[in-house]
Amino acid sequence: MELDAVLRQGPGDCAAALPLLKGPLIDPSRDALDEALVDTFERANRERASLVLAYIGHGLRADREYYVLPSDAEEDHAARIPPYPLAFRIARLLSGRPLLKGLVLLLDTCESGQGVANAAGGWAVLNDEDMNRRFQVLTSSSLEPSYDCAFSREAAHVLRTGLVRHGQRLFCPDLRDALVIRGSLPHQPVFLGFDGGEGDSELWLARNRAPSALRDELRNFQPTTDVDATVAATTQYPLTVVRAPAGAGKTTLLAALTRPELERAIPRGFVQALHELQPADTAESVSRALIRQLRETVPGFKEACAGLPELEQGQLLREALERLGSDVPVRIVLDGLDQLRADALPDIRDLVSHLIWLQDQRMPGVRALISTRPEITPPWPQFVPVDLVAAHQHTMEAYLDRRGVHEDARPLVIERSGGNWLVGTLLADWLVDDYALEDLPTGVNDTYTKRLRGILGGEPWEGSAIKAVLTVLAVASGTLGIPQRLLGHAAGKVHRSADQSAVLTALVRLNPLIVTHVLDSGESSYALFHPTLPQYLSARNGRPTQEFDVDTKAGHRAVAEALRALAPRGMETSEDPLYDYAAEAEALHLWEQSDTHGVVQSLIDRVARVPQSNLQRWSHWLERFELRLAPDDFHVLTARAGVANWTDACGDFDGALTLFEELVDDLRGVFAPDHPNAVSFLELRREIADWFGFHDPAMALGLHQELVTDYTRTLGPYSPDTLAIRNNTASWTNKAGDPAAALDLWHKLLADSDGALSSGHGLRLTIRNGIAISLARTERIAAAVAAWGTLLEDVEGQLGADSDLAGHIRANIVRTLSPLVPT
Structure with a gap:
């Protein structure tokens, strides 16, 4: 059943040979088998098609002929229903059907190698026209017994997962070689091929499911002793670190561990998830990439995720893993610890530390494998190193x-x-x-220089679309590179020569130096093929001058501008990869332009659906800010407020309260009326005071009373901002339970604002609404209703009858004239 599904519904892409049959022909009688074969050969001949047949069951060899045993047949040739001479019968069916292009026969029976011998001796010598077709036979063994459908299961697995050493299609010889390398069958498969046809062979079994990027990387892979050492260490120890200089083959080695067809030392299913670390990676982005793979590779993981509420990706990864059985093997590979920026390292350190904790406490099958350069010290106290040796x-x-x-x-x-x-x-x-x-x-640098000369073919570097595209790719920070639409738009920002057509041409010419990914949306995404290339282009390796270099700040600026145009804030959609890229990388592009304020605004505007994700992002950037900026920098303090706010949103009120109390104390300490960011500090304190008001109006009132003093010292007593904070103070006085005091504050504020604000100013209207509310709360109902009536006429004249304030006033009048108390 599994092999049939792969050949028909999966990468095999075959049409059903028997259209009325929805699956394989199971346990047919001798007559039913023969009838089915006649029908399939007739149809293939009529439609000028190639035919793929697979037989799984009992087989035997007698008098140098190959037979199979249908459900009603017996091994005794003298029996009423004798064995079925499959190879001989196919020879007869091939005869006289010259339009049948080709035949593939897969045999998983005992002694099936005899079928190969019969095919070699009889299928191509029936008629002259039979010499002009193709046929292939692949069997589970030679003349030995076969059992437990091992050949069919292994073949289905290989076809389903693909082979990295081969092209876009897989053929019988490819399948046989893979099965031999794996060494998982009791006997060696036997292959026979005959090619008398014209043109390219159509006798392929399946489209190659191996990712094209892996095929490009591993097609010529050479096994070394490093494979055995890495497999052994990762099998035995919780954390293994592969160390070697740049270009020593770490990435290729780790990728090879996902492909058991490359080397017998690599067990099937050895690696469940592999992620190539990017400079801007966080625990959130890495966890998202790992979860996407683990859903497909670890039994039960998808169901574990489905049973959890919406969580930040790192927490989702941890909790889903904890729900799995203790004996489930989960090997996670992170390639390129040395590629992370210093301020991104703590995120990944904590993620891996939790994997190690899981292995120690709950899941012995969890393993982590990390690669890095030797000069980078891994931030974990215990790990097993595997130092790669230079290629022999x-x-x-x-x-x-x-x-x-x-x-x-x-x-x-x-x-x-x-x-x-x-x-x-x-x-x-x-x-x-x-x-x-x-x-x-x-060497590497000389190779890049000469390569780019060849790609340019004499064209100037400056002002070229090639340079514009490489400028963007050198700074691209997405987990899977940068989507094509964003790349094209940003390249055009770098230089006007990079229009859509020129960018596509440049990508074709740069093919040896880039890798292409196909995103879930179907759009292509691009990245440079090795970390040494962006280092070369951005001159980060100590060279004072070079023939080819790019302006990385211009690249970051171009991508940020392209994101503003193509993925505007406030219009996020989970279906567009540009918004995924923006959430993942926009802040970094702004950071690299020293636009710290832009980073904060991006965090504020690009809000994830899951509160934990927002907390993770704010925490990550707070760590970055604290590494580069002073403790009293406004952006550090704003990031602390963001962490506190999202801590509350994630359900940890006590934690948020502690963070906000500490932040308020620090804001008091750094405030001075002549500070360049004095107004910004005051606004941040106001937002924090409002947060306290949701939980403790008295606390909010006290903070606002402090703010009135500081606003007055900074902006003067009649500044609109000072008057607004006095209005807020009166409001919190009312909410804290003293409407009489609030009424006095609002009356004085209305008088003080008379010369500073026009009569129709929104703040004066709001003050008058506060006076009416306080009148109602002090049980002066007639005065309150009269005040609201006069105010409502002015509000409708100034702001319109449909304004929010007009609606609020009407609602307050209704509540006042009912048992309810107005707010």
């Missing part, structure tokens, strides 16, 4: 041979690579692309 000469020789590098050129490539896989790969690319051996680069 014979390993590099095998790689270059697989790449098609001429044997005369290999010694020079090996010498110049110095055992570094990145250099060796770049030099192999150089020669494979027909560049001259005498121009072979001498």
Whole structure:
């Protein structure tokens, strides 16, 4: 059933050979099997199609002929219903059907290798026209027994997951080689192919499900002892750290651990999630990427997530893992700890620390595997290191041979690579692309320089669409790169030459230096292929000058402007990858322009649906601010308020109360009327005072009374802002239970505002509404209703009958004339 689903409903993309049959033909009788075969051959011949057949069941060899046993047949050839001569019958069915393009036969039975021998001896010599077709046979064994459908299950798994060493389609030889490498079958499969057709072969089994990015990276992978060492360490210990210099093959090694077809030392399902760390990553973005993979790779994880409420991604990851059984294996790989910015490291440190805690306390099957450069000290007290060795000469020789590098050129490539896989790969690319051996680069930087010269083909670097695209890619910070629409718009901001057509052309020309991802929305996303390339372009590696460089600040500015145009704040949608990118990276692009205020505004405006996600983002940026800015910087204090606010939104009132109390004390300490940010400090204190009012009106009143003094010292007694804070103070006095005192405050405020504000000013109207409320609360109902009546006429004249204040006044009149007390 599994193999049938893969061939028909999955990557096999086959049409049903028997349209009326919704699944495989199960336990047919001898006559039903023969009838089905006749029908399928007739239809394939009529439609000029190729035919894929699979037989799983009992088989036997007798007198050098291959037989199968339908449900009603017996092994005795003298029985009333003898075995079915499958290979001989197919030979007869092929004869006289010249329009049938080709045949693939998969056999999972005992002694099925005899079917290969019969096909080789009889299928291509029936008639002249039979020589002009193709057929392939792949069997579970030679003449040995087969059992438990092992061949079919393994074949289905391989076709479902794909093979990274192969192209867009998989053929029988590809499947056989993968099964042999895996070594998971009791006997070696046997393959026979005959090709008498014209043009490209159509006898493919399935579309290759292996991601194209992995195929590009691992197609020429060479197994080393590092694979065995890493598998052994990750199997035994909670945390393994792979260490090696840049370009030594860490990323390729970790990617290979997800593909068991590459090396027998890699168990199937060894890695459940792999994430390549980006400079701007947070626990939120990493957790989101891991969750997306774990839903597909860990049994029960999707259901565990579905049973939880909306949570911040890091918390969702932790709680979903804790709901799994203790024996469930979960290996998580994070590649490139050295790529993280220093202020992003604490987030990832805490995430991995919790995975280690899970392994120790609840889930022995949890493992974490991290890669980094040797000079970076991992921030965990205990880990097992695996130090990669330089590529051996014979390993590099095998790689270059697989790449098609001429044997005369290999010694020079090996010498110049110095055992570094990145250099060796770049030099192999150089020669494979027909560049001259005498121009072979001498290292990474020289390779990039000569590559860009070749890509430009004599065109100037300055003002080119190539430079504009690379300027944006050098700063792109998305987990999966930058979406194409955003890349194109931002490149156009860098230079006007980068219009849509020029950007697409540039991406094609830059293909050797970029990787492409297809997002869930179907849109393509792009990133530079290796961290050393953005470092080269941005001159971060100590070179004073270079032929090709980009202005990273211009790149960050261009992406930020493109986000404002294509993903405006306040219009977030979960279905558009541009908004995902904006939530993940906009703050970083602003930060790299030293626009700290823009970072804060982005955090305020781009609100996630899940409160915990907002708390995570504010906490992350508070840590960044505290590393670069002074403790009394307004942005640090604003970020602290954001953390406190979202702590409350996440249900931790006591924690939020403590944070706000500490923040109020610190704001009092840094305030001075002549401080450049004095007004901003006052506004922040006002917002905090209002927060206290939701829980403790008396506390809010006390804070507002302090603010009246400080506003007056800073802006003067008749400033609209000072008058507004006095109005708020009167309001909190009323809410704190003293409407008579509030009435006195509002009367005095109305008199003081007479010369400062026009009679129709909104604040004066609000003050008059407060006076009426206090009159009602002090049981002067007639006076209150009269005050509201006069006020309502003025409000409707100034603001309109449909204004919020007009509606509020009408509601207060109704409440006052009823048992309810107005607010």
